[in-house]
Amino acid sequence: xxxxxxxxxxxxxxxxxxxxxxxxxxxxxxxxxxxxxxxxxxxxxxxxxxxxxxxxxxxxxxxxxxxxxxxxxxxxxxxxxxxxxxxxxxxxxxxxxxxxxxxxxxxxxxxxxxxxxxxxxxxxxxxxxxxxxxxxxxxxxxxxxxxxxxxxxxxxxxxxxxxxxxxxxxxxxxxxxxxxxxxxxxxxxxxxxxxxxxxxxxxxxxxxxxxxxxxxxxxx
Numbered sequence: 001x002x003x004x005x006x007x008x009x010x011x012x013x014x015x016x017x018x019x020x021x022x023x024x025x026x027x028x029x030x031x032x033x034x035x036x037x038x039x040x041x042x043x044x045x046x047x048x049x050x051x052x053x054x055x056x057x058x059x060x061x062x063x064x065x066x067x068x069x070x071x072x073x074x075x076x077x078x079x080x081x082x083x084x085x086x087x088x089x090x091x092x093x094x095x096x097x098x099x100x101x102x103x104x105x106x107x108x109x110x111x112x113x114x115x116x117x118x119x120x121x122x123x124x125x126x127x128x129x130x131x132x133x134x135x136x137x138x139x140x141x142x143x144x145x146x147x148x149x150x151x152x153x154x155x156x157x158x159x160x161x162x163x164x165x166x167x168x169x170x171x172x173x174x175x176x177x178x179x180x181x182x183x184x185x186x187x188x189x190x191x192x193x194x195x196x197x198x199x200x201x202x203x204x205x206x207x208x209x210x211x212x213x214x215x216x217x218x219x220x
Contacts, residue, residue, distance in 0.1 A: 032102045050094055050108045054122050055129060059086055062133050074197060076152040077145040081137050089133035093125040100124065167199065167206070167217070176213045 018026065037045055066082035069075070101108035104117035112118045169182055179192045196215065199207040208216040 029099065029102055048098075048109055050098060051111050052090070052094055052097070054112070055090070055093060055126060058126050058129055059090060062086055062130070066137070071197075074202070075145070075149055077141055077148040078137070080148070081140045081145070085133050085137035085140060088136050089129045092132050093129040096128050097121060097125045166195065170217060173210075173214070173216045175215070179215075 036048065039045060063082055063086055066078055070079040070082070098108055100121035101118075104115075104121055106112075106115050106118040106121070108118075112122065166179075166182055166186055166188065169186075170179065176192055176196070179195060183190065183192060183195070196207070196209070198204060200209060206218050208218055210216060
């Protein structure tokens with residue numbers, strides 16, 4: 001354990017052994033985990049399928065919020081890292097939910113039917129997911145974001161001749177599906193949404209966005 005006392009005299013006393021009560025809780029939790037993992041004869045127990053449907057809405061909100069950030073910034077790193085950070089945070093929340101179930105005595109594989117402890121565990125795990133998703137993507141962006149965006153910018157710049165040719169091949173008015181088909185025909189790996197963003201009002205401003213699937217060229 002690591003108590004953080006503000007007294008100067010305690011600066012060197014950072015760690016201390018677990019108390020008897022804490023050791024008892026840890027041993028009990030480990031025993032429960034082992035019982036969930038192995039039969040008495042040593043064979044593996046059946047896999048547990050946790051019911052995590054109660055956190056789906058939070059995951060979708062996070063993904064959507066980061067998609068809006070991507071649309072405002074054009075950062076490829078945010079677009080790519082948002083789902084990876086969500087998956088990692090979801091795994092952490094799932095593990096915590098399982099541990100809460102050992103302490104609370106509820107079945108994490110079944111939907112909540114009024115169990116107060118289970119509801120509190122779900123609320124706590126939602127907060128854990130939200131914090132960890134933001135923390136993970138912030139760390140990913142801090143460590144790799146700038147380099148990732150630079151590499152993507154260079155890739156798009158290298159494809160510029162094809163980009164210009166692609167624009168010329170489009171009809172004065174075109175759909176997202178028509179753009180995807182032409183991208184495939186010229187062998188480009190750039191996604192359609194990137195062309196639309198690059199040609200759109202926030203970048204080159206050479207197309208008019210009629211709606212999310214229909215577009216109009218502003219120059220011949």
